[in-house]
Amino acid sequence: MSQVMFQRLLRAGAVLLDSCLILLAFFLAGVLRSRLGFLDDAAGLDRILTQARPLGVALWVVVIAVFGGYSTREYGSGTEAYRRVFNASVAVVTLLATALFLTRTSMSRAYFILLFLIGIPLVLLGRFLGRRVLQWLY
Numbered sequence: 001m002s003q004v005m006f007q008r009l010l011r012a013g014a015v016l017l018d019s020c021l022i023l024l025a026f027f028l029a030g031v032l033r034s035r036l037g038f039l040d041d042a043a044g045l046d047r048i049l050t051q052a053r054p055l056g057v058a059l060w061v062v063v064i065a066v067f068g069g070y071s072t073r074e075y076g077s078g079t080e081a082y083r084r085v086f087n088a089s090v091a092v093v094t095l096l097a098t099a100l101f102l103t104r105t106s107m108s109r110a111y112f113i114l115l116f117l118i119g120i121p122l123v124l125l126g127r128f129l130g131r132r133v134l135q136w137l138y
Contacts, residue, residue: 007072014070014130015061021126022057025119032118033111048107059095060119064088075131085127089120 001009030049064070067088074080093116100107 010072010075010134011070014075014127015065017126017130018064018069018123019057019061021122022060022119023053025115025122026053026056028118029111029114032114033108036110048105049111052107056096060089060092060123063092063095064123067091075134081127081131082124085123086120089116089123 026049064085067084069081069084069088071081071084074084097112099105100112
């Protein structure tokens with residue numbers, strides 16, 4: 001397999017893994033938020049999330065790409081890849097919070113906090129596990 005083909009596969013695998021983990025974070029945050037007994041209006045939240053989930057996943061992946069999180073150069077070693085993914089995830093929090101505020105969309109603050117408390121570590125864990133698999137293959 002050529003080096004270029006390997007880098008494309010690595011990048012595609014990272015995008016796919018990140019997308020799945022971010023989608024999982026959206027799901028887990030919704031489940032955990034609904035289990036908090038003192039919060040209400042779960043039906044309204046579900047309606048908003050059904051529309052926002054694909055957009056949120058796409059936004060998160062695009063911002064990671066803009067921050068260089070899918071660069072294969074640092075993927076195998078060092079902390080640069082983790083720093084880029086973390087900074088991109090914090091930028092997503094900021095962008096999403098700003099967009100929700102400007103559009104006056106009512107979204108549960110508990111859900112929003114849970115999403116990023118679960119999502120950021122999940123994406124970083126996915127990056128760590130992807131690196132381990134890559135090192136195991138070599």
